[in-house]
Amino acid sequence: MMTTIKSVNRQRIKLLLIFIIFSAPIITAWGMVEWRIGVPEQITAHGSPADQLPLLEHWPLETVSKADGGEEQWTLAFDCSVQCAERRDILWRMHRALGRDAHRLARLNIGGEGQALPGEQLARWAEPPSWRQANSVWLIDPQGRLALSFPASVPVAEILDDTQHLFKVNAR
Template sequence: MHHRRPVRYARLKVVLLFAIFAAPIVTAWGMVTWNVGIPQGHTAHGKVTIDVPPLEDWPLMASITASEQWTLVLDCGANCVQQQDELWRLHRALGREATRLKRLRVGGDDATLPGETVTVWQSVPSWSIAHSVWLFDPMGRPALAFTQEAATAEILDDIRHLFKVNPI
């Protein structure tokens, strides 16, 4: 009987070691199989698939060229004072990252806010929707589109995420 006791403890140690190393694998398999406890990735609030041409091809009175900044474009329509003000506040909320963004307003008769460039359509394109907001990357390619119903906080969240994943 004296010899069986060390064998039992040796077997117990092996089983415990196996359980310790197998537990994370079994847990991960269970998480994937039943979709439990998996963190959700960041998803854009804006529309990612956008049917608009690059910014330099837009029929605007002022020529817009690519720069090292992202461009937030507001298609103002007739009256967009509140939306214009919200985007100005959004720009300020970026803090030290604000220099990475420029704002362009197309249309509207309202006063120009600080940091905003204003132009008008040469001819209104078929894809233009009043009060829409588009975000263009520094190369002038469309990155995100937002409808008038999009909350400014959601637009800000998307911009911050894009700045984080594109540090340059």
């Protein structure tokens, strides 16, 4: 009789331990949410949401040259009004830094002169819109909606970081 009681107690302890092991992550997550312990407060996006701007198809642009690309390409549009050659070169290098995802991005150079670089489309403002800022960069999704807007002060490494993150969370 004594061994039966010990066996039952042992089984109860095992069941209690299994219950604790499987409920601990839920209790931990609830505590993190309730008391904001261990929840990162940092911002991951360096650009700002561009929900106030019109769709790309409604931009007042005069197309100069077309880039080869498919329907599923994101567009990196940039206003090339100051230090244009340097800006084009650094954004072209950023595009190459995407590696195997480079085919998912096309660049739209607005206001640039000369020959289009690979993966680039040249355009001009038909009439500069009121929301335009010199040397800004906009990341546009395949449907023409603006995802992020980057002022000229944002380093290209941060634009690359945001682009890679968007490609990661928006798999083909």
